[in-house]
Amino acid sequence: MLAAVETGGTKIFCAVSRRDDPHTLVDSIRIPTQQPEVTLAAINEFLLKHHSSEGLDAVGVASFGPLDTSPGSSTYGYITTTPKAGWLNIDLHRALDGLGKVPVGFVTDVTGSLLGERALGAATGLDTVAYATVGTGVGVGVMVQGQVVSGHGTPELGHILVRRHPQDTFAGLCSYHGDCLEGLASGPAIQARWGRPAEGTEREIIAYYVAQLVVAVTLAIAPARIVIGGGVAKTTGLLDAVREQAGTLMAGYVGASHPIQDPASDYIVWPDLGDLAGVHGALVLAESLLAE
């Protein structure tokens, strides 16, 4: 049996599946994200139940972060510098008590979604691809030639410094950078400016920032596609505006035939799996631990 744990800022999703049919969820639960003691104990209870009845072979964990995803690190599997109250320096291994030597792997939430969308969804079959979420935060998971990018630290393209839109005077909300991408384009930043979802010129401003992420990712890893999910990305017309502005900003530099230049192409797409992407990605991770 494979087990998957996706920890989000507001809810946790746990599931188990059979190794010979890894993407059919045999059992699953959703748990609200509360303080770590309560939350990790609830995850542990679900996992232990299945480990004692069927035996778990591997566990994949996709978690909000910043998360230490370097297997050699002394804080591998820790949530590190999060501003989320109570979750600073929390060791997610505490959710795994009693599983003994069952292999466990950790990836960030966006990498989990990337792996899920690549297995079953909008990135199926693509080897160089990015998954971005624009919502409460802005995060990006990146795969290059079939390998998740996770080296010395974790890719955190949600915090790139974007060029300011001339009509946007908002100071930005990022506690590190003020007006980085996340500080300007996250749901809370939109809420703080306008008290409601962006529309009209506001939507163009947010799209201008997200389009800069698309350009940066394109220039950095040359992906075949960029999947963009998250609450802000659901804003009516936003992705269309991103498609337009990304082409304008790139200005043909990567070639006129590159799909970033065609707003009707499938270069920038919605996720297919919705909030199931992370748990399916965690199952992919669990499978990969057994293949090693």
Next chain:
Amino acid sequence: MLAAVETGGTKIFCAVSRRDDPHTLVDSIRIPTQQPEVTLAAINEFLLKHHSSEGLDAVGVASFGPLDTSPGSSTYGYITTTPKAGWLNIDLHRALDGLGKVPVGFVTDVTGSLLGERALGAATGLDTVAYATVGTGVGVGVMVQGQVVSGHGTPELGHILVRRHPQDTFAGLCSYHGDCLEGLASGPAIQARWGRPAEGTEREIIAYYVAQLVVAVTLAIAPARIVIGGGVAKTTGLLDAVREQAGTLMAGYVGASHPIQDPASDYIVWPDLGDLAGVHGALVLAESLLAE
């Protein structure tokens, strides 16, 4: 025998070495970069001479670009959209006439330098690493977990949109983007503003842009090190200013212990090989063709 060709905007460097001692150059020549007919014929003459006497087993080419580096593409090995007079849509295979079925590989000039520095120089032993050149142009070569990043197009981080320095009103020189990184921080952009190398506040302005590249690369691929070469990077004090500003801009987001936060760390370094990096990288490429 292995052969290497490095084509730069002003000069070409060709070399051959023995397979059992690939980084000792048995013979080499330097040729000024003129019109393609003359230049490619001179490369061809050097390669043919060695092919007919010793027999070449593989050729690695590291070239200025934009270069099509996708082996499946119909224009693989072409210089594509370059503004360099006469070199638009030039097929570099024309330098290889008479070599028959000798395998040949193409990488961009910065990727060549990256491979060279990784084999013998400032990036020895590192698997996730970036090499940037800031000179006549701005280019970045990227390796993730031992693989050169070269997917759907080629990484071109030299053209990221940077945030403008408040004291810099220069419009920028990039023919695509105006004031992207290359448009603001390249040698010609510095020359156009000040007529001489940057110093004092000017140097801080250029360092601010290069530091944004360092931050973007760090957030994108989480490298263990970033090697920065090129004529502009040689400006006295510039790299020190980049080290300072990169840490300031990152503001601890990837952790206080990340070497980007310590200007005295070896996170941002000079190349070790100088103008030999490209040709040694091309030899690494030639070797890798034989390993396949």
